[in-house]
Amino acid sequence: MSDWEVVIGLEIHAQLATQSKIFSGSPTAYGAPPNTQADLVDLAYPGVLPVLNARAVQMAVKFGLAVDATVARRSVFARKNYFYPDLPKGYQISQYELPVVARGSLNIMLDDGAVKTVGITRAHLEEDAGKSLHEGLANASGIDLNRAGTPLLEIVSEPDMRSAKEAVAYMKKIHTLVRYLEICDGNMQEGSFRCDANVSVRPRGQEKFGTRAEIKNLNSFRFVEKAIQYEVARQVELIESGGKVVQETRLYDSDKDETRSMRSKEEANDYRYFPDPDLLPVEIDEPFIEAVRATLPELPDQKAARFARDFGLSAYDAGVLSASRELGAYFEAVVAGLSGAHAKLAANWVMGELSGALNRDSVDLEHSRVNPQQLTGLLKRIADETISGKIAKEVFEAMWSEGKSADDIIEAKGLRQITDVGAIERVIDAIIAANPKQLADYRSGKDKLFGFFVGQVQKATGGKANPAQLNELLKAKLGGGGNA
Amino acid sequence: MHNLFIGELADRLAKRQISSVELTQHFLGRIERLNPALNAMITLTAKQALADAAAADARLSAGERGPLLGIPLIHKDIFCTDGVRTSCGSRMLDNFVAPYDATVVARLKAAGTVMLGKSNMDEFAMGSSNETSYYGPVKNPWDTAKVPGGSSGGSAAATAARLTPFATGTDTGGSIRQPAALTGVTGLKPTYGRVSRYGMIAFASSLDQAGVFARSAGDAAAVLQVMAGFDPRDSTSVDVPVPDYSKALGQPLKGMKIGLLREFFEGLEPRNAALLEDALNIYTGLGAETLQVSLPHLPLSVPTYYVVAPAECSSNLSRFDGVRYGYRCENPKDLMDLYKRSRGEGFGAEVKRRIMTGTYVLSAGYFDAYYLKAQKARRLITDDFRAAFDKVDLVIGPTTPTPAFDIGAKMDDPVLMYLNDIYTIGANLAGLPGVSVPCGFVEGLPMGLQLIGPHFAEAKLLNAAHQYQQATDWHTHAPRGYT
Numbered sequence: 001m002s003d004w005e006v007v008i009g010l011e012i013h014a015q016l017a018t019q020s021k022i023f024s025g026s027p028t029a030y031g032a033p034p035n036t037q038a039d040l041v042d043l044a045y046p047g048v049l050p051v052l053n054a055r056a057v058q059m060a061v062k063f064g065l066a067v068d069a070t071v072a073r074r075s076v077f078a079r080k081n082y083f084y085p086d087l088p089k090g091y092q093i094s095q096y097e098l099p100v101v102a103r104g105s106l107n108i109m110l111d112d113g114a115v116k117t118v119g120i121t122r123a124h125l126e127e128d129a130g131k132s133l134h135e136g137l138a139n140a141s142g143i144d145l146n147r148a149g150t151p152l153l154e155i156v157s158e159p160d161m162r163s164a165k166e167a168v169a170y171m172k173k174i175h176t177l178v179r180y181l182e183i184c185d186g187n188m189q190e191g192s193f194r195c196d197a198n199v200s201v202r203p204r205g206q207e208k209f210g211t212r213a214e215i216k217n218l219n220s221f222r223f224v225e226k227a228i229q230y231e232v233a234r235q236v237e238l239i240e241s242g243g244k245v246v247q248e249t250r251l252y253d254s255d256k257d258e259t260r261s262m263r264s265k266e267e268a269n270d271y272r273y274f275p276d277p278d279l280l281p282v283e284i285d286e287p288f289i290e291a292v293r294a295t296l297p298e299l300p301d302q303k304a305a306r307f308a309r310d311f312g313l314s315a316y317d318a319g320v321l322s323a324s325r326e327l328g329a330y331f332e333a334v335v336a337g338l339s340g341a342h343a344k345l346a347a348n349w350v351m352g353e354l355s356g357a358l359n360r361d362s363v364d365l366e367h368s369r370v371n372p373q374q375l376t377g378l379l380k381r382i383a384d385e386t387i388s389g390k391i392a393k394e395v396f397e398a399m400w401s402e403g404k405s406a407d408d409i410i411e412a413k414g415l416r417q418i419t420d421v422g423a424i425e426r427v428i429d430a431i432i433a434a435n436p437k438q439l440a441d442y443r444s445g446k447d448k449l450f451g452f453f454v455g456q457v458q459k460a461t462g463g464k465a466n467p468a469q470l471n472e473l474l475k476a477k478l479g480g481g482g483n484a
Numbered sequence: 485m486h487n488l489f490i491g492e493l494a495d496r497l498a499k500r501q502i503s504s505v506e507l508t509q510h511f512l513g514r515i516e517r518l519n520p521a522l523n524a525m526i527t528l529t530a531k532q533a534l535a536d537a538a539a540a541d542a543r544l545s546a547g548e549r550g551p552l553l554g555i556p557l558i559h560k561d562i563f564c565t566d567g568v569r570t571s572c573g574s575r576m577l578d579n580f581v582a583p584y585d586a587t588v589v590a591r592l593k594a595a596g597t598v599m600l601g602k603s604n605m606d607e608f609a610m611g612s613s614n615e616t617s618y619y620g621p622v623k624n625p626w627d628t629a630k631v632p633g634g635s636s637g638g639s640a641a642a643t644a645a646r647l648t649p650f651a652t653g654t655d656t657g658g659s660i661r662q663p664a665a666l667t668g669v670t671g672l673k674p675t676y677g678r679v680s681r682y683g684m685i686a687f688a689s690s691l692d693q694a695g696v697f698a699r700s701a702g703d704a705a706a707v708l709q710v711m712a713g714f715d716p717r718d719s720t721s722v723d724v725p726v727p728d729y730s731k732a733l734g735q736p737l738k739g740m741k742i743g744l745l746r747e748f749f750e751g752l753e754p755r756n757a758a759l760l761e762d763a764l765n766i767y768t769g770l771g772a773e774t775l776q777v778s779l780p781h782l783p784l785s786v787p788t789y790y791v792v793a794p795a796e797c798s799s800n801l802s803r804f805d806g807v808r809y810g811y812r813c814e815n816p817k818d819l820m821d822l823y824k825r826s827r828g829e830g831f832g833a834e835v836k837r838r839i840m841t842g843t844y845v846l847s848a849g850y851f852d853a854y855y856l857k858a859q860k861a862r863r864l865i866t867d868d869f870r871a872a873f874d875k876v877d878l879v880i881g882p883t884t885p886t887p888a889f890d891i892g893a894k895m896d897d898p899v900l901m902y903l904n905d906i907y908t909i910g911a912n913l914a915g916l917p918g919v920s921v922p923c924g925f926v927e928g929l930p931m932g933l934q935l936i937g938p939h940f941a942e943a944k945l946l947n948a949a950h951q952y953q954q955a956t957d958w959h960t961h962a963p964r965g966y967t
Contacts, residue, residue: 040584044803046577046810047564047586047683049718079799081846083823090802143807272846274855277690277796279719 023050044088069104099124119158337376504554553596586683603638633663658908665932676915680715738771748881798842883932
């Protein structure tokens with residue numbers, strides 16, 4: 001395997017979050033009964049004409065600016081001609097030679113913390129096709145044209161990724177970005193965000209690319225990773241056993257975890273692209289671009305840099321907390337109620353307990369049962385040593401299930417930390433008295449027994465003894481022995 | 485009554501000397517009596533017409549006035565008409581009832597016109613003789629052995645035979661001007677983008693333009709007034725103000741420069757040349773100045789057109805697949821069979837020929853040699869016209885090389901048929917307005933004089949045509965049997 005270098009490029013389809021379709025006035029909402037969101041234009045009735053939705057262009061430009069790309073002053077819609085029942089016109093309106101966005105780039109963070117720049121060749125606007133339905137119809141196929149004409153931004157990367165992990169990191173970064181920009185809801189189950197992966201392998205050191213296979217329609221990060229891994233292994237095995245990779249389109253079967261040939265280059269359609277005479281070229285001027293630029297939010301990388309700088313977070317933590325606009329906002333709301341010195345504490349709790357609870361219960365941040373103000377209330381009690389970190393986890397669970405404030409729970413359950421030296425000493429004395437053997441062992445050098453005494457004390461106090469005080473007092477009482 | 489011009493009819497309607505219902509009945513009666521020999525109509529909408537006429541009469545009685553209020557018309561069957569079959573001259577759409585009105589139809593309806601029916605045409609507007617229609621050829625009222633021209637042959641023949649005061653048409657490569665010339669009526673093709681294409685079944689989207697057949701330039705002006713204007717549903721319609729065309733008709737031609745297109749006059753048949761000579765003398769008599777201009781790339785227009793138009797049509801006609809509307813073959817055994825037989829049985833020979841040509845010129849490996857080269861030639865032709873209009877106000881020439889030919893004479897030779905449009909195609913490639921007016925007869929058949937102007941110069945064009953018609957009476961001749 002290590003003799004082979006993997007080369008991956010992705011074509012990501014992001015459904016643009018417009019209210020209406022790209023060339024008609026029909027709504028784009030997901031899940032409506034079949035063919036209730038298709039008008040005469042979507043149905044390609046004789047005589048109807050497409051009219052471009054300006055919002056879709058704004059969104060494409062927004063993306064272009066966010067990836068530092070060139071926004072074309074003039075781009076052209078072309079017809080991609082092929083016959084299929086879910087393609088009512090017999091052609092898809094797309095952009096071919098002159099896309100609206102060209103030559104951008106995006107930074108991704110690799111596992112070792114290194115930053116890699118991935119080139120973005122182009123991003124173009126196009127319309128989605130409808131859906132063929134084969135189930136529940138005896139001896140017939142149905143067509144649902146609700147999705148026909150939904151605006152898509154196809155984002156084409158350079159073949160810059162060198163592993164399935166890099167490909168996933170890139171896809172996740174684009175996913176983050178389009179949601180930041182509020183141009184795509186990123187919903188992968190509904191198909192709002194999906195990708196095709198071009199995968200090839202070449203002997204390490206060789207400059208020329210190997211023959212690629214295109215894996216179509218991957219709609220989860222996990223499938224992207226697994227499909228690429230499978231495909232790489234398949235290609236390497238094929239070449240090593242004397243075979244040749246053929247250029248073809250393949251489908252990933254997630255049930256069997258394998259890719260299968262769909263059609264070869266020879267069988268590929270000749271799409272006969274030509275400029276669509278029903279649509280004028282899209283002319284974009286400087287004021288339009290500047291107006292869009294003014295709507296750009298703080299971008300993920302900018303936010304991460306600010307978090308690292310202002311809150312002293314590691315690059316990794318800053319990256320995680322800026323991975324979505326909502327999470328970043330939540331974190332900032334929590335920090336706002338604390339002194340700056342506790343930003344790291346806030347970061348740990350948002351990434352740890354909070355994210356864990358959200359994942360466990362499959363709740364999104366918007367519907368979190370603990371809001372930022374409540375979490376701040378809890379963290380304040382850790383900061384002022386009312387409770388220990390360990391007790392705080394218990395309090396958090398109670399907040400999550402009962403929806404009460406940290407203070408109410410601490411009071412109700414009597415979880416306030418014991419910081420009274422006398423009280424802690426009384427417990428320590430009792431524990432030492434009850435465990436003469438362990439005391440002797442400890443004093444004769446078994447340092448590890450220090451932990452045993454800590455545990456016994458906390459057991460007796462219900463975990464409420466202030467850990468730092470307990471350590472200090474216990475060390476003094478036990479005397480001799482360890483350097484714990 | 486059927487020899488009156490639109491202005492005269494509107495005047496009588498306004499004075500309540502006639503009613504719209506009477507007018508409508510009169511033309512419906514003529515259609516019933518005279519159309520069987522002509523086959524100019526695909527669908528008659530008599531009942532709806534009488535109801536619409538009664539509604540127009542009610543508006544008139546209420547004091548409302550309008551240049552077209554209560555005036556009957558015929559729509560080319562390429563325009564979608566809500567609730568009325570819209571066949572486009574094809575078996576493919578023989579069963580298709582449009583669920584909406586084309587913008588042209590809606591505008592004329594709102595102006596109070598009364599639709600008598602839908603006219604015959606070459607299938608999907610592909611033809612120059614009206615012989616490719618699924619509904620059979622239209623006969624020329626001047627000689628029923630002759631073609632009326634195409635593709636808007638039904639509208640032309642119906643206007644010439646006085647079956648209607650006016651009719652709509654479309655012009656992709658001459659489909660208004662050529663049949664207007666061959667039937668002795670006035671035919672106007674406006675600037676590309678002047679009239680909305682919404683609801684007009686597309687043949688070649690970058691060339692198609694809706695226009696009008698009438699018996700005078702003055703009538704055409706009144707109709708264009710209603711048809712013209714920006715439509716947000718057609719991205720290629722242009723948002724420029726619509727001038728008052730009828731008001732523009734009074735302008736004297738003194739000082740106007742008219743360019744004689746060298747390429748049009750070279751090799752012209754002597755009798756055709758003689759008619760043009762007469763027309764030029766009229767114009768100089770009216771104070772216009774004539775000078776030679778040349779469009780060196782114009783000879784490329786026919787080959788250019790027969791790449792561009794088929795390319796666009798091959799894609800435009802892909803929607804006719806037997807899936808959602810229109811013709812579907814019996815018992816398709818699978819999807820491919822459905823496509824192949826529905827299209828194979830639904831389309832006629834000329835349409836198939838153009839789809840195949842268009843598919844070929846767009847194919848990988850041929851695109852540059854044909855489609856791209858044709859686009860370059862198109863630009864050169866457009867530039868030639870632009871340069872000419874730097875020197876002259878309008879250019880003038882024949883509309884067709886010959887008068888109407890025999891039905892069947894050119895059906896076996898598509899190239900010979902395509903050469904019919906040699907003088908008209910240039911204006912479509914450049915998107916320019918053109919008008920054909922009757923200018924005399926050769927062997928008893930009418931001939932047309934063509935005027936082409938710069939973009940959006942319809943007012944100037946119509947005025948020039950009108951001034952000519954003030955000085956001549958060719959446009960008042962009616963075919964024998966239809967007077």
